[in-house]
Amino acid sequence: MSMRTTALSPADEFPFTQADFKTIADLVYEHSGIVLGDHKRDMVYSRLTRRLRALRLRTFREYCTLLHGRSGEEEISSLINAITTNLTKFFRESHHFEHLHKTVLAHIWRTTIGAKPRVRVWSAACSTGEEPYSIAMTAMASRREAGREWDFRVLATDLDTSVLNKAMTGAYPAAALEDVPAGMRESGFAPTPSGVRVAPDIQALITFKQLNLLGPWPMRGPFDAIFCRNVMIYFDAETKAKLVERLHSLLKPDGWLYVGHSESLLEQQHRFRLCGHTIYQKTGS
Ligand SMILES: C[S@@+](CC[C@H](N)C(=O)[O-])C[C@H]1O[C@@H](n2cnc3c(N)ncnc32)[C@H](O)[C@@H]1O
Incomplete structure (x- = not known):
């Protein structure tokens, strides 16, 4: 039947x-x-x-x-x-953090002699926070190596309010630390009954805010580096072109722009120099 x-x-x-x-x-x-x-x-x-x-x-x-x-x-x-698609993880595309550490921040320490460096980084589609926390942990490691004081801050923004709320808690399952370099795991997190929490000194370096990349931007910059990764893939060519132009204007001269693994600035090549896989340096002013 x-x-x-x-x-x-x-x-x-x-x-x-x-x-x-x-x-x-x-x-x-x-x-x-x-x-x-x-x-x-x-x-x-x-x-x-x-x-x-x-x-x-x-x-x-x-x-x-x-x-x-x-x-x-x-x-x-x-x-x-x-x-919104919010997929992210700590130290995703780890060569960006390596570059930030060994090239961008190392250069800033080398060239700012006798003064406290002022460094600003923007994580422009920060999702649940793993990206800005990875930036802050990288910066903390760099500062420890330099043994000097500085004024370092990360602005972390996203359109999606629910991911921002999660990001601000700094709480993650222990399995999320898989790709965090061993030394940073120890100093960057404290265990909790349900997983881990980002250390307060790392959290204190970051300001989380809701921001639509298409809307008005209240901040003036300029930024030493901008992480705008894995968000432009959702936009059409016109939106992307306008966005890249605005990112360019918020970077310091010679500032750095990191984009996602399947993104490129082919159409805006004249404004940036490609300096590694998905790593761009601002040209012009
Ligand atoms: C796939 S996640 C990327 C997270 C992180 N940047 C990374 O690469 O791991 C894309 C993020 O872009 C955000 N987003 C999408 N459209 C946006 C917009 N117009 N303004 C700001 N954020 C946006 C989403 O909310 C989502 O959290």
């Missing part, structure tokens, strides 16, 4: 039309610059179903109506939080 199952497949739980997808994709683009092509339809569905359940909605049509309604602005923030 054949058995008929009445269970709905996950994709049938909430009706989701092409028009709903377009409404959501347009709003996401407008508010974050993230391009959601048709191939992202299933991803959008699965990332938003939890939101629909929480709001007790039955269809994506209802969700779109809510997004365009009176409390729409508030919901857009939850929409963006659900859509």
Whole structure:
């Protein structure tokens, strides 16, 4: 006897039309610059179903109506939080931290004689914090080697408020330390009952703030180095070009820009010199 199952497949739980997808994709683009092509339809569905359940909605049509309604602005923030991809880890693309340590910071110590160096680094899409904490730990190691005082700070920003809240706690599972260099594990973290917490002296070097890379930037810089990694891949060429131009203007002369492993500044090559895999140095002023 054949058995008929009445269970709905996950994709049938909430009706989701092409028009709903377009409404959501347009709003996401407008508010974050993230391009959601048709191939992202299933991803959008699965990332938003939890939101629909929480709001007790039955269809994506209802969700779109809510997004365009009176409390729409508030919901857009939850929409963006659900859509962003926040994958990151400590010392991801470790050659960037090696370069920051041995080239950028070493040069600053060498060339700032008789004065306290002032160094500013921006982690421009910091996600859950592993990137800015890796920068701060690298800086701490550099300062220990130099044996001198300095004024060092990291600005860490992201559009997604939920990842920023997590970043600010500085709490991670112990397994997250896999790629942290051995010496920095000891000095950078303290054990907790559920994992580890970033040491207070590392945390004190970082300011976390919400910032949309497409919106106004309240800070003036200039930065010695900017980490803008694994975020431009979500943008179209026009958004990326404008962003790179703005990053250029916030860097010090000869400042450094680190981009993600599958990103490049091919179209903006005249503004930067490629100095290693995904490592760029500002040219001009
Ligand atoms: C894949 S994570 C990259 C994290 C880290 N930079 C790294 O490389 O490991 C991409 C981050 O970009 C953020 N993001 C996406 N669009 C943004 C925007 N318009 N402004 C600021 N951050 C954005 C997301 O919230 C997400 O946390």
